[in-house]
Amino acid sequence: MKTKIFNTGFYLLFFLFCSILFFSCKKDNSAAPESPTGMLITPNNFLSSEKYSKLQIEIQFVYGYKPTPTAIENIKSFLQQRINKPGGIEVIYTTIEPSDKTIYTLDDIKAIEKANRTIKNNGSTLSAYILFLDGNYSQNSEQLKTLGLAYGSSSMVIFEKTIRDLSGGLGQPSITSVEATVTEHELCHILGLVNNGTALTSQHQDGGHGKHCINSSCLMYYATETSDILNNLLGNNIPLLDQNCINDLKANGGK
Ligand SMILES: [Zn+2]
Numbered sequence: 308m309k310t311k312i313f314n315t316g317f318y319l320l321f322f323l324f325c326s327i328l329f330f331s332c333k334k335d336n337s338a339a340p341e342s343p344t345g346m347l348i349t350p351n352n353f354l355s356s357e358k359y360s361k362l363q364i365e366i367q368f369v370y371g372y373k374p375t376p377t378a379i380e381n382i383k384s385f386l387q388q389r390i391n392k393p394g395g396i397e398v399i400y401t402t403i404e405p406s407d408k409t410i411y412t413l414d415d416i417k418a419i420e421k422a423n424r425t426i427k428n429n430g431s432t433l434s435a436y437i438l439f440l441d442g443n444y445s446q447n448s449e450q451l452k453t454l455g456l457a458y459g460s461s462s463m464v465i466f467e468k469t470i471r472d473l474s475g476g477l478g479q480p481s482i483t484s485v486e487a488t489v490t491e492h493e494l495c496h497i498l499g500l501v502n503n504g505t506a507l508t509s510q511h512q513d514g515g516h517g518k519h520c521i522n523s524s525c526l527m528y529y530a531t532e533t534s535d536i537l538n539n540l541l542g543n544n545i546p547l548l549d550q551n552c553i554n555d556l557k558a559n560g561g562k
């Protein structure tokens with residue numbers, strides 16, 4: 308009896324997780340050209356070294372909600388494989404105090420960035436901002452919980468509390484693999500995928516699902532067979548970009 312309950316819960320949870328992961332950025336990811344800081348950055352600025360030879364990533368987290376070091380290392384090496392930054396990719400951690408909020412609207416998130424982002428573009432150094440929050444997104448529903456959102460040309464938020472609530476337990480994917488998967492997916496929207504500021508080099512955009520890839524095993528797929536992703540993440544394998552997505556990045560100054 309106990310086992311049965313566990314199994315049902317498990318599949319339900321996993322179904323939610325899949326919905327979350329792959330539908331989350333459908334509505335809001337159309338990387339707005341401006342960020343709250345007023346910086347106008349294009350995907351090409353991230354991909355090529357023409358204008359910016361170095362990248363500084365500010366990881367700003369609410370006390371107690373720091374992402375795992377392994378996830379950040381994974382994210383860093385993922386970027387190193389795809390973007391041309393001969394001056395290097397540097398990660399800088401900053402913290403903010405918890406607020407009284409447990410639910411955040413997009414306006415709340417933009418206001419937090421505006422008040423607290425410390426790393427700005429400087430000369431040939433480009434900056435990106437990733438906020439790890441201690442609460443949930445206001446647009447969440449019972450069936451659909453957002454784990455991450457790219458809301459500006461160099462800004463994204465990861466709902467670290469939501470991730471922790473849905474991962475790391477028995478039969479669930481590890482926190483590290485979910486953090487890395489969600490963050491890399493959102494970063495790729497900022498790199499302009501799919502058709503989100505980086506032009507298509509072949510037709511692989513999933514027309515029905517916004518800025519996503521039609522390949523079910525690609526990091527940029529909107530949804531997939533639940534069992535596939537379950538296996539991927541349970542094995543702690545973070546989905547990779549497929550060749551079509553990589554080709555787009557290459558054609559826009561990436562590698
Ligand atoms: Zn997406």
Ligand SMILES: [Zn+2]
Pocket residue numbers: 511520521522525526527528548549550551552
């Ligand atoms: Zn793809």
